[in-house]
Amino acid sequence: xxxxxxxxxxxxxxxxxxxxxxxxxxxxxxxxxxxxxxxxxxxxxxxxxxxxxxxxxxxxxxxxxxxxxxxxxxxxxxxxxxxxxxxxxxxxxxxxxxxxxxxxxxxxxxxxxxxxxxxxxxxxxxxxxxxxxxxxxxxxxxxxxxxxxxxxxxxxxxxxxxxxxxxxxxxxxxxxxxxxxxxxxxxxxxxxxxxxxxxxxxxxxxxxxxxxxxxxxxxxxxxxxxxxxxxxxxxxxxxxxxxxxxxxxxxxxxxxxxxxxxxxxxxxxxxxxxxxxxxxxxxxxxxxxxxxxxxxxxxxxxxxxxxxxxxxxxxxxxxxxxxxxxxxxxxxxxxxxxxxxxxxxxxxxxxxxxxxxxxxxxxxxxxxxxxxxxxxxxxxxxxxxxxxxxxxxxxxxxxxxxxxxxxxxxxxxxxxxxxxxxxxxxxxxxxxxxxxxxxxxxxxxxxxxxx
Numbered sequence: 001x002x003x004x005x006x007x008x009x010x011x012x013x014x015x016x017x018x019x020x021x022x023x024x025x026x027x028x029x030x031x032x033x034x035x036x037x038x039x040x041x042x043x044x045x046x047x048x049x050x051x052x053x054x055x056x057x058x059x060x061x062x063x064x065x066x067x068x069x070x071x072x073x074x075x076x077x078x079x080x081x082x083x084x085x086x087x088x089x090x091x092x093x094x095x096x097x098x099x100x101x102x103x104x105x106x107x108x109x110x111x112x113x114x115x116x117x118x119x120x121x122x123x124x125x126x127x128x129x130x131x132x133x134x135x136x137x138x139x140x141x142x143x144x145x146x147x148x149x150x151x152x153x154x155x156x157x158x159x160x161x162x163x164x165x166x167x168x169x170x171x172x173x174x175x176x177x178x179x180x181x182x183x184x185x186x187x188x189x190x191x192x193x194x195x196x197x198x199x200x201x202x203x204x205x206x207x208x209x210x211x212x213x214x215x216x217x218x219x220x221x222x223x224x225x226x227x228x229x230x231x232x233x234x235x236x237x238x239x240x241x242x243x244x245x246x247x248x249x250x251x252x253x254x255x256x257x258x259x260x261x262x263x264x265x266x267x268x269x270x271x272x273x274x275x276x277x278x279x280x281x282x283x284x285x286x287x288x289x290x291x292x293x294x295x296x297x298x299x300x301x302x303x304x305x306x307x308x309x310x311x312x313x314x315x316x317x318x319x320x321x322x323x324x325x326x327x328x329x330x331x332x333x334x335x336x337x338x339x340x341x342x343x344x345x346x347x348x349x350x351x352x353x354x355x356x357x358x359x360x361x362x363x364x365x366x367x368x369x370x371x372x373x374x375x376x377x378x379x380x381x382x383x384x385x386x387x388x389x390x391x392x393x394x395x396x397x398x399x400x401x402x403x404x405x406x407x408x409x410x411x412x413x414x415x416x417x418x419x420x421x422x423x424x425x426x427x428x429x430x431x432x433x434x435x436x437x438x439x440x441x442x443x444x445x446x447x448x449x450x451x
Contacts, residue, residue, distance in 0.1 A: 012130035013381035024247045025062045028412045033134070035392045037098030039309035041449065043131075044069070044091045046356040047433055051408060058418040075114050080121045085125035087414040088118065089134070089286060090244065092354060096133025103137065104155030124187040125344030127411025129404075130164075135350040136168050137161070142246055144171040144328065150179065152192075164348055165251045166336050168243035171328040176376060177279045177315060186276035187323035191241035193274060194325075197311070199368060199379025200440035203360075203386040207441040210450040213240030213384040215359040218259040218334055225416035226406045227258055227352055228335065230410075236359050240318050242352030244332035253337040265330040275381050276323040281316050289375075290316040294409035299353045300445055313377030313448050313449040320367055320380075337410065355400035357408075358438055377448045379444050391437070393435040398425035 036042050048067045055064045070080060070088075080088060090096050103111050121427050130138050139156040141148055148157040153173050172188040176196060179189055194213055201211030216239040220227050244261060264270050279285070291309040297303075298335055334353060342344040363386035368379055389396055405420040427434060440446060 004273045018306045020030075022290065024060050024412075026064070028063060028065045028408060028414070029085045030065060030067045030087045030089055030408055031070045031410075032067055033075075033082060033088065033090045033095055033099070035072045035099070036094035037102055038094065039306045040094030040098050041451070042091045042092075042093030042098075042133075044064070044095055046093065046434075047404070049434065050404050051357060052403060054420070056420045061418055062417070063409070063420075065405070066367060067322075072207070074258060075117050076110060077364065078117060080117055080125045080126075082121060082124045082303060082331045085121075085126065087129060087408050088121060089358075089408065090128045090131065090137055090400045092132030092134055092136075092240070092311065096135070096137050098133070100133055100136045101155045104158040106158050115122040115161050117162045120251070122161075122340055122346040122348065123342060123344060125346045126351070127146060127351050127408075127413070129349045129351070129407045131351055131413050132354055132358065135245070135352050136243055138170040138348070138350065139166055139243075139245075139387055141173075142167045143173070143241075150174040150188075156242075163352070164290060164338065165244040165248055165253060165255065165338060166169065166333075166338065166350055168352075168446065169246050169328075169332060170243050170383065171326060176277075177312065182278055185323075186278040187319050189241070189327055190215050190325065190326045190375070191327060192231045192400050193381075194239075194241040195274060196376045197277070197380040199382040200364065200447060200450075202384030202393065203388050204362075207389065208442075209360075209386070209389070209438050210440060210447075211360070211386070212451060213238055213357075214266070214365070215239070215361070216266065216272075216353065217262060219262065219331075221257055221260050224256040224258055224337055225419060226403075226418075235363075235403070237353040237355050237403070238357040238359050239353045240357070242354075244327075244329045244391060245334060245336055245350060245352060247333055247336060253338055253341040255331045257265060258335040258337055261332050261334050263331050265327060267328075268330075269388070274325050274365055274381055276321050276325055277318040277367075277374070278321050279315070279317075280319050284316045285317060286311065289313075296444075302445075310448065313451065314375050316373050316375040318374045318376075318380060320369055345413075347409045347413065349411050351403075351407065355403040358393060358397045359399050360386050360389065360396055363369050375445065377451070379447070392404075392432070393438060394425055394427040397425065397434055397438070399426065401425055 001274040031450045051065045052067045063209045140160040172190040174189045200208045289311045335351045402422045
């Protein structure tokens with residue numbers, strides 16, 4: 001199996017019973033890709049909270065998960081090896097999506113080597129768990145057109161590592177503000193409309209919380225060990241503009257669809273449906289945002305590495321259009337599990353949503369049309385009328401942590417009937433800050449840091 005017996009110190013020779021007890025302890029070693037590119041944040045710090053030191057027992061076996069961040073330099077140096085790690089986990093946001101953009105520059109020697117080292121880890125029997133952008137990174141991209149057309153579509157397509165038979169799917173995809181045809185076709189930015197542009201949401205009891213993206217009730221397929229003992233037919237998971245997936249009709253390997261998007265498309269659901277905004281600020285708006293950002297960063301004593309991203313957030317103005325953001329995700333796969341087709345049988349788990357993030361119930365998305373100076377950083381959309389949250393948010397924060405743990409365990413080749421339990425967790429005292437991190441403190445910096 002992929003998990004390794006826990007290391008023990010050199011001690012005097014043990015009795016047979018003690019040797020059996022020691023051999024029944026297993027450590028699952030998880031490498032977490034950590035470079036947040038383009039100044040774009042991610043949820044990478046959530047995964048040690050969910051995984052590090054997590055222990056469960058099944059029959060006479062005890063399993064413990066350990067985590068370690070790995071940088072691009074570590075990957076290039078050859079530090080991702082099956083002798084040292086069982087699973088590579090790639091978060092979304094600035095890690096997975098940032099890598100999907102930058103690793104589309106295939107002509108760079110360092111990019112080719114980076115891809116080769118990760119692909120070799122999987123081919124050598126290592127596991128891979130891709131979350132949202134971590135899924136986009138591994139896959140090629142299919143679109144509603146014959147081939148990817150926009151800069152963002154081409155980069156996502158070319159970032160593929162060539163080890164999965166699954167493709168990502170976006171009907172259209174482009175960066176808000178920089179899409180050159182947005183005057184007539186602002187809706188073609190596609191799912192990115194759900195990424196950068198949410199103001200903090202409000203609950204019916206007046207609480208203001210960070211609410212990017214949307215909680216979606218995904219359809220579950222329970223014919224795979226990861227979900228075989230799940231009692232319900234759907235699970236609510238936070239979605240933040242991840243792709244849909246396409247599985248070939250005649251794959252060259254064992255592959256299972258674990259979950260699908262709802263039958264009613266997100267863009268047709270009244271509480272989730274949004275319209276496209278059009279950037280009208282031109283070069284003048286970007287220059288004003290640049291100088292405004294420079295003054296703001298000096299005041300807040302922030303690093304200049306965020307200058308580009310914050311200029312992007314604060315560029316204005318924007319105007320609301322009557323064009324609906326259409327996704328074409330209805331009933332398409334959202335989570336897949338596959339086995340690489342060689343004797344090493346590395347396992348690949350792809351998930352287009354964010355089980356590491358908080359979910360909520362109730363509410364709807366509204367367009368923020370009353371702003372004096374609309375921009376991405378201030379928010380073009382906002383959740384309202386969310387159902388009040390539990391006292392310390394633990395119910396909402398830990399709602400799908402069990403999925404992350406199962407994804408990792410399965411990818412590490414833990415036997416099917418020994419996967420971690422399905423449990424709705426509680427926050428420890430050391431994790432109390434996770435609740436505060438979901439609250440808006442009223443500042444623009446805190447709002448933009450949570451985009």
